[in-house]
Amino acid sequence: MQKLIEKANILAEALHYIHKLAGKTVVVKYGGNAMQSEEITKTILEDLALLKIVGVNPVLIHGGGPEINALLKSLNIQPVFHNGLRVTDKDTMNVVQMVLCGKLNKDITSKLNNLGVKAIGICGKDARLIEVRKKSSDVDLGFVGEIMRINTRLIEHLANDEYIPVIASVGCDEEGNSYNINADTAAAEIACAMKAEKLIFLTDIDGIRMNKDDPTTLIPIITIAEVDKLISQGIISEGMIPKVIACVKGVKMGIKRTHIINGTIPHPIMLEIFTDTGIGTMITE
Amino acid sequence: MQKLIEKANILAEALHYIHKLAGKTVVVKYGGNAMQSEEITKTILEDLALLKIVGVNPVLIHGGGPEINALLKSLNIQPVFHNGLRVTDKDTMNVVQMVLCGKLNKDITSKLNNLGVKAIGICGKDARLIEVRKKSSDVDLGFVGEIMRINTRLIEHLANDEYIPVIASVGCDEEGNSYNINADTAAAEIACAMKAEKLIFLTDIDGIRMNKDDPTTLIPIITIAEVDKLISQGIISEGMIPKVIACVKGVKMGIKRTHIINGTIPHPIMLEIFTDTGIGTMITE
Amino acid sequence: MQKLIEKANILAEALHYIHKLAGKTVVVKYGGNAMQSEEITKTILEDLALLKIVGVNPVLIHGGGPEINALLKSLNIQPVFHNGLRVTDKDTMNVVQMVLCGKLNKDITSKLNNLGVKAIGICGKDARLIEVRKKSSDVDLGFVGEIMRINTRLIEHLANDEYIPVIASVGCDEEGNSYNINADTAAAEIACAMKAEKLIFLTDIDGIRMNKDDPTTLIPIITIAEVDKLISQGIISEGMIPKVIACVKGVKMGIKRTHIINGTIPHPIMLEIFTDTGIGTMITE
Amino acid sequence: MQKLIEKANILAEALHYIHKLAGKTVVVKYGGNAMQSEEITKTILEDLALLKIVGVNPVLIHGGGPEINALLKSLNIQPVFHNGLRVTDKDTMNVVQMVLCGKLNKDITSKLNNLGVKAIGICGKDARLIEVRKKSSDVDLGFVGEIMRINTRLIEHLANDEYIPVIASVGCDEEGNSYNINADTAAAEIACAMKAEKLIFLTDIDGIRMNKDDPTTLIPIITIAEVDKLISQGIISEGMIPKVIACVKGVKMGIKRTHIINGTIPHPIMLEIFTDTGIGTMITE
Amino acid sequence: MQKLIEKANILAEALHYIHKLAGKTVVVKYGGNAMQSEEITKTILEDLALLKIVGVNPVLIHGGGPEINALLKSLNIQPVFHNGLRVTDKDTMNVVQMVLCGKLNKDITSKLNNLGVKAIGICGKDARLIEVRKKSSDVDLGFVGEIMRINTRLIEHLANDEYIPVIASVGCDEEGNSYNINADTAAAEIACAMKAEKLIFLTDIDGIRMNKDDPTTLIPIITIAEVDKLISQGIISEGMIPKVIACVKGVKMGIKRTHIINGTIPHPIMLEIFTDTGIGTMITE
Amino acid sequence: MQKLIEKANILAEALHYIHKLAGKTVVVKYGGNAMQSEEITKTILEDLALLKIVGVNPVLIHGGGPEINALLKSLNIQPVFHNGLRVTDKDTMNVVQMVLCGKLNKDITSKLNNLGVKAIGICGKDARLIEVRKKSSDVDLGFVGEIMRINTRLIEHLANDEYIPVIASVGCDEEGNSYNINADTAAAEIACAMKAEKLIFLTDIDGIRMNKDDPTTLIPIITIAEVDKLISQGIISEGMIPKVIACVKGVKMGIKRTHIINGTIPHPIMLEIFTDTGIGTMITE
Secondary structure, eight states, X not given: OHHXXXXXXXXXXXXXXXXXXXXXXXXXXXXXXXXXXXXXXXXXXXXXXXXXXXXXXXEEEXXXXXXXXXXXXHTTOOOEEXXXXXXXXXXXXXXXXXXXIIIIHHHHHHHHHTTTSEEEEEETTGGGOEEEEXXXXXXXXXXXXXXXXXXXXXXXXXXXXXXXXXXXXXXXXXXXXXXXXXXXXXXXXXXXXXXXXXXXXXXXXXXXXXXXXXXXXXXSEEEHHHHHHHHHTTOSOGGGHHHHHHHHHHHHXXXXXXXXXXXXXXXXXXXXXXXXXXXXXXXXX | OHHHHHHHHHHHHHHHHHHHHTTOEEEEEEOGGGGOOHHHHHHHHHHHHXXXXXXXXXEEEEOOHHHHHHHHHHTTOOOOEETTEEOXXXXXXXXXXXXXXXXXXXXXXXXXXXXXXXXEEEETTGGGOEEEEEOOOSSOOBSBEEEEEEOTHHHHHXXXXXXXXXXXXXXXXXXXXXXXXXXXXXXXXXXXXXXXXXXEEEESSOSOBSSTTOGGGBOSEEEHHHHHHHHHTTOSOGXXXXXXXXXXXXXXTTOSEEEEEETTSSSHHHHHHSSSSOSSEEEEO | OHHHHHHHHHHHHHHHHHHHHTTOEEEEEEOGGGGOOHHHHHHHHHXXXXXXXXXXXXXXEEOOHHHHHHHHHHTTOOOEEXXXXXXXXXXXXXXXXXXXXXXXHHHHHHHHHTTTSEEEEEEXXXXXXXXXXXXXXXXXXXXXXXXXXXXTXXXXXXXXXXXXXXXXXXXXXXXXXXXXXXXXXXXXXXXXHTTOSEEEEEESSOSOBSSTTOGGGBOSEEEHHHHHHHHHTTOSOGXXXXXXXXXXXXXXXXOSEEEEEETTSSSHHHHHHSSSSOSSEEEEO | OHHHHHHHHHHHHHHHHHHHHTTOEEXXXXXXXXXXXXXXXXXXXXXXXXXXXXXXXXXXXXXXXXXXXXXXXXXXXOOOEETTEEOBOHHHHHHHHIIIIIIIHHHHHHHHHHTTSEEEEXXXXXXXXXXXXXXXXXXXXXXXXXXXEEOTHHHHHHHHTTEXXXXXXXXXXXXXXXXXXOHHHHHHHHHHHTTOSEEEEEESXXXXXXXXXXXXXXXXXXXXHHHHHHHHTTOSOGGGHHHHHHHHHHHHTTOSEEEEEETTSSSHHHHHHHSSSOSSXXXXX | XXXXXXXXXXXXXXXXXXXXXXXXXXXXXXXXGGGOOHHHHHHHHHHHHHHHHTTOEEEEEEOOHHHHHHHHHHTTOOOEEETTEEEBOHHHHHHHHIIIIIIIHHHHHHHHHHTTSEEEEEETTGGGOEEEEEOOOSXXXXXXXXXXXXXXXXXXXXXXXXXXXXXXXXXEOTTOOEEEXXXXXXHHHHHHHTTOSEEEEEESSOSOBSSXXXXXXXXXXXXXXXXXXXXXXXXXXXXXXXXXXXXHHHHHTTOSEEEEEETTSSSHHHHHHSSSSOSSEEEEO | OXXXXXXXXXXXXXXXXXXXXXXXXXXXXXXXXXXXOHHHHHHHHHHHHHHHHTTOEEEEEEOOHHHHHHHHHXXXXXXXXXXXXXXXXXXXXXXXXXXXXXXXXXXXXXXXXXXXXXXXXXXXXXXGOEEEEEOOOSSOOBSBEEEEEEOTHHHHHHHHTTEEEXXXXXXXXXXXXXXXXXXXXXXXXXXXXXXXXXXXXXXXXXXXXXXXXXXXXXXXXXXXXXXXXXXXXXXXXXXXXXXXXXXXXXXXXXXXXXXXXXXXXXXXXXXXXXXXXXXXEEEEO
């Protein structure tokens, strides 16, 4: 009986959040290190499918560094990085595009379709979704792009219809050339352009912790003002900074709630957005 | 962590059922003995409100025997019963109508409104919702009606819009006279006429048990064929028979699933329809 | 032949007014003393049905003093009045609600349904139609309410669809408690909130007369400025003042035309609004 | 007071018929001898305008024999008739078309516009409304047409929108040549093709009388079976036969009610269709 | 092969212009001297039909001086002109209306219908399309009107639906009287009121030439500023001035492009608007 | 002047075909050998863009054999063929998918976008567009699929909206695995499922010739009955047979017209479908 009451409470709690998100857009960035386990990936895609099923409109953005490196290696192309950015000549860009748009994007799409929803895999070149210009830099980075404009009509159309858009982080310039872009930034820009209700980064850590090594110090909610303080105090450190910056920028551009959560535990999206406590850090105004 | 996984599973399970019921009608009969506890009533009305919130369309039918008797007593009108049916003269019918349509119906409506949804209290006289004729019997039963026709347009309209219809079990004949009708039957007829997905009877017992006195012998799912057998074997006994008959009739008239559940535990509707195991007996084809 | 021409003129005249009122809302307050004759009541309900049939949207508000007093007497509850307002304790409020919402409201609704239209009986508790707060006074009046807000969506919805809303003058406070309210005021507030074209008070006198005892001195049209003068001159006297004040307030809040007419002659509404001369007094800006 | 009650009854009666005709099409044939008085014509056009205003969709068909003869005379063209049909050579057809489509049609249209409605004057050549073939005969009748097909889309469109179509009785053949057609027949064919509720012939007599010379013997309603009998008995005589035949044919093709009424008394249409007694003869199944 | 490439280029060029005009309104004035050849007229009506077919919405305005004079002559009415304007008494106006609205208008309509499109012939009296007032002048010009207002709703409705409106240049005053109006002016006013994309005058000359007698000096495009200069230099001479003025006025009132082209060569409209070079003079801002 | 008339005729001819194709679907298969010249490809994509612009809905299907072979070679994977079909192991399938979906598909899409239309690149895995099963064969062909079902909703949606779908010929089985499929067959199946008006194969030859080596013996139109005869007579030879078979099958499944045309001359699609003579062979019922 005690268990029944508990179950009833969990449901009552979730129904409340479902109601609040109905018809809203939730943009999820997934990729890189968080993408390693087949089993966890399945629960993440299940979360996206369930969101769609109960009337929320999810949009998935993904990158795919490790698989790009693997194909480059097979083709004997030496990866070159400058300040953490991949120097991208024509051949490298071809490989990036083939892996992201041709391999990962279509495979994620198929897996979602297998869960009973309808996904469609596109990239920034389709209907000129992500328009970029060449990133200026002290050295020539080649086809590395800086996002100039998001043309959301196509994805709004798909997301408001029965589809889940799955977007590979490749952009196009005015002449239609392909560009390598940062997937975190792309997710934030797309969420802003779509006036998304939420932007969620699935990473391999729990969120922001006061003490990096102590899981019990996780901060569940933080304002963008407080984030600045924590950065200046060095509490938000190296690897976390770019994601946190993207969140802060997102909030400043109008996204109501941005989340950094651990994508290595099962059903992370559902636990974060359908429970009172959540599992990661929500950054908000 | 174990608790998180469990929570995730409860949610995944519920989301599945929410998806299947989205946009569907669920008719709930509530009343009489099950209506005693203020506290439990509140969780039942919360369940109805939550159903509405996640996109299901609930319709509530209620009777109210005990309160009718109380007012009759205050007015020194002696209740007369014949074969379990209230012999209903003009004065008695006035009392029935005032209590059901004027008191209980409006008070339930107000309580639902307090939960953030919009309820509207009506009866079988509004837009001629429930058309009856005088029930034939060996003795004159007065204004006791037999349901002839349900005019669903008004409640379909309200239920598909943002409202929860709350329906008092009073009918009208061709000339507009008021009639006392059985609330269980009214619920079944309305559910059939609305092609409801579900019909739920909230009672004061758990459902059908193989051994009436042993809660562990509850039958979670039963077909209408099996019901017949259990009745002939005397396993489904006296008080349960009318409700079970109403369920069987409902299934035969096209309702997919009918439920008899215990309305004296908290959140009974949610537990029955959003969990795999449920808490009562589901009668189906 | 002369009679044919006269008939043709009456029709041409009426068609003109029908055209002007098509799709507009007309709020009618009916009750108390005007409600005595069954026969006249029938012609009034016929007028409402005919309005609906030719494309006008009538809304009926009713009170019901005499019937409330009768039930209070049966239950040995002593009516208490203070400055003309019924002091309303919990038990009295229950009686008020049962009589207005459970008896009169549903019976008027049935009679309209018998005329081939679809009426639906509701009160201020349904979908929180009439929100009130406790009326402040030198003595505790109990559940006597002062109207704070009209939530018109439900009745607009019903009135613009095929239904005639019949509204019992019972309000609800923030917590959903029932309150006794003045039906004239409720009619005026609802008419304002619905931006009604007309507000009609059916009373037991002809309208405003220059000489109270001389029917030939009836004033057919009067502006709100002139009303003030007549009140200060004592020409508009005691019983008439509250209705006239409600009309004036209604006009000030945006109702184009308000009417006080004699509800004891047959078809009063039709004669007032579909003929050039009318039968009562129209108060306008 | 007696007068008020009478007025109320006339209105109640009319409202009933308005309700029954709302959204329905009424085709009126007007022309020739009935068209003589400017004053009566004005009341007829007022009737059409009022029909439109209260939600009925009138369509007017007209001929114009006398005016055609006048112009032919001015141009020294000798009218030739054969079995009552105008032998129509090219020059005569030009005159017919100019008078019907260019003069009468546009002038009626203007007069209707002056009454506050929107009329539009067209003929059988517009959007190929009335398709004809050359009428076969023992002598060459020239451009005299037999109606083959009515293309109603344009007039349905106009009549269901805010316009009153005014149609001159000129047809076109496959090659677009103009043809002289009988206006009574055109009215009946158009009414059938539009599935009109009513077809009304405005003539210069009262309707069908048992005794041609005794106005008190007017037959208000007659079935098509009875019409046959009266024709064979010689009671329906010469001039009346074509109109009666057109009515009978109309009823057989599905028009519910056809009327022959006297267009020389004021407001004839309104009196016929908005009163219980009517003023002419209604031919029905 | 060379021919194929040329053909492909002509098509590519035309498709470009079709795309730009899709859903736009093109007003064409045709009449008088340009209307002489049956064969050329056929290609002009074909051009209008083809415009309609590919999704452009053409509207045709026509006058008809020569045919009016012919009928006046037959009726022995002496044409009187004052400063180039026809002095129009009642009889003359009747003739003008019969010829324009009854003869030419309906015949053009029939010819368009024969090309597989649906045309409908109307004039300024239908739905009060062209409202005028009597033109003031030093001598009484009779029914010569000055355009006051264009009520475009009817023609917008028809043109946006499947019809081609064919409009005879007859106006009506407040009382519904008919007026003779200048067809060039009417075309310009209608084009402005409809916010047409183009206004095309079909005349009997090529357009504006620098040297009137040298076809090679045709000016393909000219701004309204340059027009003024050419008029003051006398290069735009007598007969051309009214049309040029109408074009300039049209451009000033918001029509994007106005054209004066030679209606005596085949398919003039198509050549002007679907080819890069065009065949006449385009006047633009 | 002669040239003007010729131009007018070409346009009149094209407009006729544009009208007939408006709102219809045209499926184009392009690929392999026909895809060699950058310059010609540009005119083909221009044709597709122009079709879209004038209201026709083109859908493009492509394969890409030569580019697949190039990447396989770079990765030292040996292509294996069996009876003309590529034996496709997991690694080979990855390469096929990366080249078709990730490289060619997105690059064609970008080029179309540069022409001012909106293209979107997808494959048979998106929304399960092309469902296949493993092709049975005497040797294990690996991931070579046989088309079982086309789920057209997504592409119908896109094609009827403002987009041009560009489809890579990759299918998916029930479990979501990728399969290599024949692009000609895919084009025919998609055209059938979409009830396309036309199916066009762009090849490197002119169409069907009676004498393979004599371009003047090209057959412009042929019925499917005649095709059978020509095959049995050996006149339709080796390389041509599969395309002709796909055309015949398409016609049998309901496509009205199928075309085999030479994709190595400029603007081939426009010349085939917007001119009377066309440039290739049309196979029809």
